[in-house]
Amino acid sequence: MPTALPFPRTVSTALLLALGVYFALSEIRIEWYASLRPFFEWMETTAFGRLGKSYGGAFALVQAMHLLSMAVLGGTVLVSDARLMGIVLKNVPINQVLEPCHRLFNCSLSLVVLSGVFMACGVAIKVYYLEVFWYKMLALAMGVLFAYFVRRPLLKPSAEAVPQRLRTLVGVASLMTWFTVAATGRWIGFSG
């Protein structure tokens, strides 16, 4: 009978991270980037793209929704990570703070992604050439993967059982990721 791989989750995390670094440093990234240009051109021709480009009011309305959802998402991340690090709400059990925050995080993330796709359609070619847009997408992808495949499985059964040092490390990583998503997002607004 074949023996199971010890620490399968850790091994797959390490492999995924190594794959990400290889992708970032190899020629594949440049080829992949060039092949995406037709997709971004097509995005501008979609109904969302035409609406976003022709009606400034519609774009502004969706942008307002995007920023409000981002604010809610940031709030849930701040509260849950600050609780994880033992900074706020110390007298409330951690999972009692994390659960409602996670539900709100799911809703706000869905709204952020939906409104973000609409906005990207309106300025697809512009963002395609913006380096900071790709950093934002990378941070967003990392944030989502980290939240659902690392942070949640670790803390869902009982966050109190996780050592404080690890909780702090996870909280700092989560805060840095979502801070980067928000900051690079604002940077896109100021660019071009």
Place this chain on the structure above:
Amino acid sequence: MDGPENTQSAAARASVDSKAGRGSSRDKSASAALASAVIIVGFVVYWVSEIDAVREMLKLAYG
């Protein structure tokens, strides 16, 4: 009725489950520590390089 053999096998199963649970929890902790450390180092490097680039540009523009 549970005989002594059944009780013994239930205890053995519980012990195996408990060991598996501890292993899985250690696995989750190790993967979280690894991912968190890589994320923190990666973003610190990114932000330091970005701030350096802005400082360089300001130096070029204003001396």
